[in-house]
Amino acid sequence: MSLKGKVAVVTGGSRGIGRAIALRLARDGALVCVNYQSNADAAKAVVGEIGSAGGEAFALQADVGSVDQLGRFFESLDAELIGRRGDRGFDILVNNAGIAVVGPTATATEADFDRVFAINVKGPFFTTQHAIPRLRDGGRVVNVSSGLSRRPMPQYSAYSMTKAAIDTFTIALAAELGGRGITVNTLAPGLTATDMNAGMLDNPDVGRAFASMTALGRVGKVEDIADAVALLASPEAGWVTGQYVEASGGLGLVMPGFGSH
Numbered sequence: 001m002s003l004k005g006k007v008a009v010v011t012g013g014s015r016g017i018g019r020a021i022a023l024r025l026a027r028d029g030a031l032v033c034v035n036y037q038s039n040a041d042a043a044k045a046v047v048g049e050i051g052s053a054g055g056e057a058f059a060l061q062a063d064v065g066s067v068d069q070l071g072r073f074f075e076s077l078d079a080e081l082i083g084r085r086g087d088r089g090f091d092i093l094v095n096n097a098g099i100a101v102v103g104p105t106a107t108a109t110e111a112d113f114d115r116v117f118a119i120n121v122k123g124p125f126f127t128t129q130h131a132i133p134r135l136r137d138g139g140r141v142v143n144v145s146s147g148l149s150r151r152p153m154p155q156y157s158a159y160s161m162t163k164a165a166i167d168t169f170t171i172a173l174a175a176e177l178g179g180r181g182i183t184v185n186t187l188a189p190g191l192t193a194t195d196m197n198a199g200m201l202d203n204p205d206v207g208r209a210f211a212s213m214t215a216l217g218r219v220g221k222v223e224d225i226a227d228a229v230a231l232l233a234s235p236e237a238g239w240v241t242g243q244y245v246e247a248s249g250g251l252g253l254v255m256p257g258f259g260s261h
């Protein structure tokens, strides 16, 4: 799958799943904009790694939960792309940036609720709104959701709600942009080892428990998710739109004691 000549924007590309997506799309030949919120050194390191491997990337800061910051982000993106490619168009948007708030509904605060909805729902919505006039016909939007949007867990109610909103956004947007040949799909990771859940996976029993419920017998790696995003972003996926694709190794398919593990 070649993305030679394509331009990709990955929100939250400095760490975790977004970092792996940025590296993978660059390896496939895309020029990648690595968005980050606060971790400039990590974003610079991703850009450096891509450059050392012969690819091209640049980093741009913005809190996707702030519509003001998104406005400034896209002005800077325009300037970068005009400088590098002669026009502001791009081909692939990966709405990956996200946070989790974890805790029982009974004690959730309004501030936490507003924050997780701002970053996980308002962020992809308004990032995409800014992207629409810039995305080239035949482009790709990949929205990173979560398996929890369909199978919520205790302690993750608000987070799961944000991801269900993203799943619905994908379907509406696929219908809106289909006339331009732009595909829009949801990629829903299962449990994947990143900073987001490092605290949970520090306990090896948790990793073992999830692995025992997973058809492929382990917890996800960021590269697993990046490979699946690359599939949806590829020219070969041009007839796939409005879909929910789970990349979880088959989490929940095995009942411990009754499966193959």
Ligand SMILES: NC(=O)c1ccc[n+]([C@@H]2O[C@H](COP(=O)([O-])OP(=O)(O)OC[C@H]3O[C@@H](n4cnc5c(N)ncnc54)[C@H](OP(=O)(O)O)[C@@H]3O)[C@@H](O)[C@H]2O)c1
Pocket: 011, 012, 013, 014, 015, 016, 017, 018, 019, 035, 036, 037, 038, 039, 040, 042, 062, 063, 064, 065, 096, 097, 098, 099, 100, 119, 144, 145, 146, 147, 188, 189, 190, 191, 192, 193, 194, 195, 196, 197
């Ligand atoms: N890990 C999992 O098990 C899992 C499972 C299902 C779905 N997901 C989803 O996958 C996506 C990536 O998660 P992850 O596990 O890779 O998380 P992570 O390791 O915590 O990394 C989060 C990334 O998002 C960026 N970010 C956070 N808030 C942002 C904001 N307001 N504006 C712009 N960037 C922001 C961070 O930038 P800084 O470096 O600047 O902080 C960082 O690059 C999220 O949407 C998450 O919900 C993860």
